[in-house]
Amino acid sequence: MEENRGLILYGCKLAKDLEENLPNLANHRDFFLRSCDEIIMAFSRVKERLSHEVFHRQLDIGIQEWLRSGAGTSTDSQAMNLLNAQAILGHSSSSAFSHGLELIGHETAGGRDLEGGADRWRGDRVPEKPTDALNLSPGTSFKRCRRRKDEADKIVRRVPAPRMGNLDLPPEDGFTWRKYGQKEILGCKHPRSYYRCTHQKLYQCPAKKQVQRLNDDFYTFEVTYRGNHICNIPSTATSATIPPPIEHGTVSQTTAMQPPVSHWLSIEVKPSPQVEATPSILDTLAFRYPGTTGGAGPSSSSNIAASGGGSAGPSGPRFPDYQPVADFADVMFNSGSSSNNSMELIFSSIDENWDNARAKKH
Template sequence: MFKSETDKAKRKRPDQTMEETFSLILHGCKLAKDLESNLGNLASQPEILSKSCDDIVKVFAAAKGRLNADQDPASFTQLLRESPSSSQQPQQSTDPSLQEWLKYGVITQAMDMIQQKVLAGKAPFETNEMGGKNLLEGSASARLKGSVVGEIQAMELSDSGRGSSSSSQRPRRRKDDEEKRTMTVPAPQMGNTDLPPEDNFTWRKYGQKEILGSRYPRAYYRCTHQKLYNCPAKKQVQRLDNDFYTFEVTYISQHTCHMSSTAPSIPPPPPLETGTQDQIMTQAMVSQPTPASSSSVPLGRWLSMEFNSLASASCGSGSGGAGGSTASARYGREVDYPAVADLADVMFNSGSSSSNSMEFIFPSVEDKWEAGDKKN
């Protein structure tokens, strides 16, 4: 895929070549970004990590080769430095998150994230949940676009938290007893923008509250299986004051529901149903990039699958809509798709799951890649 691009470029004029080289580099960046987003999931899959790295290296190598052969690197560098409004860098202006990523070196964050996970040996960050039935509902592209792109602007492990469990009356755990991880994820910019970011877990909304100084209310969710499996996982979702299209999601505590072999969130992986298989596959692949034992998909394959089927892939998550609730549970109960469930299972058990799933990554990438920057 990349080689052909490179070959084609060689037959073109320098300016075209430059443009394509630029795109190539950006694509490489995207691949890297995708990888970064899934490092958590891939942490335990060195082969896939290796493969992914190879893919990225190939892209950059191709770009480098073209730069060396066809043009003056200096000009390219200059291109990079030009103002965002420059027509010379459509891709650049197209993907602000990428720029940001490049600028701030999010990879470092990702590495830290993984390190933390490994050190802590705990469950992963949430990934997008699939809303089961809602998967097939309309505004798929919106969902895709709005899904968690995995732009981790901030990710923290702090000791703050609150929580209440069930002891006597309302015994609240001390704030420093809970783990809190905060990240920001883009909201859909088309369709139902109320849809909050999703991950691979099912949540039940148990409260919403206006927060002082915040423009938008904060929604409180807890794991659907809280009662059944005494799963303490919770999350809070709130729009950023200054950015309606961005949610700040705070995950509190780890899921323990998947630990149970009987946990509903991990039904056995029966064969896929027909008809929606593509969607499911895409969704599964995308939302559960974890290279799991049972259904691991190399990043490279995700990419190709993604690019090939994105158009028809409805986004995987569903939470149908119901006003801003992430709890797909309502309309799409638990895990409706075996493949997804299987993947989720794997993910759960792998103890990793970055906040970002491919579903969120590729679609947005694709959108940005093709549609240009409509976000800003």
């Protein structure tokens, strides 16, 4: 049972990573395909392992846990689930994401005494861990342990760097960051850039990241994330949509850790009472894949939107909100094109259909 949950989390995580790095994948079509395959494989494996009833129960649990913990913000148990899932799938460092969106490390406090000892603390700094921030009360003074603390909750990823345009553009990951420093690092050819969450002041959001090019690969960033976002504001949010700051100590885990709501995979993935009548997320993601699900196969030429604005037919796709995903798969796997412009096709397709959908509403 635990393995199934891990597989679901793993699939969601892969999909989330892929989503976050879409802007950087224009020239990585093969990698993109491998990533899609891996996502499908993860979910397919779950489906194989479970009877229909049990599957839905697990999916609910998995998605709820994923949403509760926040996509891309691994807790220890989540990391373990992901590792278990990778083991089940027979992946190690050779997985698709190991080549591009490689999660190369997740370090936690691991029993080290990071808070105590003879470290000096300063009262004028905010804590760096979300849990600390959540427990903040006005006037509380905080001890500060800089370097040793930084080893905790560190997640290191490698992501493709842009090859055209602004080469220094940091990889897009769904959040807005403010650069607060840059430094030459000993033994590194390229400087390291330091970013913190744009909403750090408003929300005391402790999230930070460091971006550095690899010595031997100019076109790959190594991104180190520290601290989880508690602001829950995606990069695409307008100022009008940004909610007021949540008072310390009152933030719920669910609210605080949800992934950015702007992303196609992050939205509307929630169990509903109609779950029996709706396809699983597997069907939604994989309906174009022959042999991966028992649902709609590759022969189906209808996509989600074509099923009539969300009316659930007996066998057709039934997730109107997944229109972008459907088109995504449509372009990637049915276009038969081997051109390098696939990504443009995808995004233009998505944009057009969103526009169409919006136009229909009005």
